[in-house]
Amino acid sequence: MIRPADDPPPSAPGGVRTRAGDALTTVDLAAKAALITALRRDRLAGRCDVDDPTELVAVTRPGRPERPELVAPRALAKRSVHTPDGRVALIHAVAHIEANAVNLALDAVHRFGDLPDAYYDDWLQVAAEEARHFALLRDRLVDLGAAYGDLPAHDGLWAAAVRTADDPLRRMALVPRVLEARGLDVTPDMIERLRSVGDDATVAVLEVILRDEVGHVAIGTRWFRWLCDARGLDPATTFRRLLTEEGVRLVAPFNDEARRAAGFEPGEYAPT
Numbered sequence: 001m002i003r004p005a006d007d008p009p010p011s012a013p014g015g016v017r018t019r020a021g022d023a024l025t026t027v028d029l030a031a032k033a034a035l036i037t038a039l040r041r042d043r044l045a046g047r048c049d050v051d052d053p054t055e056l057v058a059v060t061r062p063g064r065p066e067r068p069e070l071v072a073p074r075a076l077a078k079r080s081v082h083t084p085d086g087r088v089a090l091i092h093a094v095a096h097i098e099a100n101a102v103n104l105a106l107d108a109v110h111r112f113g114d115l116p117d118a119y120y121d122d123w124l125q126v127a128a129e130e131a132r133h134f135a136l137l138r139d140r141l142v143d144l145g146a147a148y149g150d151l152p153a154h155d156g157l158w159a160a161a162v163r164t165a166d167d168p169l170r171r172m173a174l175v176p177r178v179l180e181a182r183g184l185d186v187t188p189d190m191i192e193r194l195r196s197v198g199d200d201a202t203v204a205v206l207e208v209i210l211r212d213e214v215g216h217v218a219i220g221t222r223w224f225r226w227l228c229d230a231r232g233l234d235p236a237t238t239f240r241r242l243l244t245e246e247g248v249r250l251v252a253p254f255n256d257e258a259r260r261a262a263g264f265e266p267g268e269y270a271p272t
C-alpha cells in the first residue's frame with residue numbers, strides 16, 4: 001500500500017500484542033515507557049492493528065532492571081513518614097508497585113487473544129498511565145536523594161500475573177479488582193500521613209495515582225463483566241468463587257466511594 005506523505009509508517013514492526021510483548025521484555029524502564037508511547041501513538045493514528053503473536057513471552061520472564069533486589073515482604077524496612085529514610089522507603093515501595101503495574105498492563109495486552117479492540121486500547125492506556133506514575137515517583141526519589149533500585153522490594157504483584165496467565169477472566173478478577181482495588185483502599189491514608197509531615201509534592205503525585213487507579217479498576221471491572229457475560233457466568237458469584245479459589249480475603253477498611261466509582265457493587269467485596 002502506498003502511504004501519503006503525511007502518514008508515516010509505524011515506528012516498529014508488528015501488531016499491538018507483539019509490540020506490547022516487546023515492551024514487556026524491555027529491561028530499561030525509560031525505554032519501556034518510550035515503546036508504550038510509540039505504540040499508543042501508532043495505534044491512535046490507525047497504524048497498528050491487534051495481532052496474534054507468533055510466540056508469547058514467558059510470563060515468568062518480564063523485563064525488569066536487576067535492582068531492586070526482590071525479597072520476602074517481611075524482610076522489608078518499616079516505613080514511618082516521620083523520617084526522610086522512612087519516606088524514601090514508602091515512595092520506593094509504591095514506585096516498585098507502579099513498575100510492576102506497567103508490566104502487568106503490557107502483559108494483559110500481550111497475553112490474551114480474541115478480545116474486542118477496546119480491551120487492548122484500555123490496557124494500553126493503563127500501561128501508559130502506570131509508566132507515568134512510575135516516572136513521577138522515580139522523580140520524587142531523586143528529589144529526596146535516592147533512586148529506584150536502592151532498596152529491596154517484594155514480588156507479590158508479579159506472582160499474581162503468573163497465577164492468572166492462562167485466563168483473562170481470572171486476571172481481570174485478581175489483578176485490577178483485587179490488587180489495584182487494594183490501592184484505592186490504602187492510598188488515602190498514605191496521602192494523609194504524608195500531608196501531616198508537609199510532603200506536599202508526594203501528596204500531589206499520590207492524588208494523581210489515586211484518580212487514575214479508579215479508572216484502572218473500572219477497566220478491570222468492564223472486562224471482567226464482559227468475559228463473564230461471554231461465558232454465561234454471574235459476575236458477583238464468579239468473583240467470590242475466584243477469591244475463594246485463590247485464598248484471597250479482602251479486609252476492611254474499604255474506600256467505598258472509590259470502589260463504587262470503579263464499578264463495584266457493595267456486596268461484591270464486603271465480607272458477608
Ligand SMILES: [Fe+2]
Nearest residue numbers: 098101130133
Ligand atoms: Fe499506578
Ligand SMILES: [Fe+2]
Nearest residue numbers: 101180213216
Ligand atoms: Fe493501576
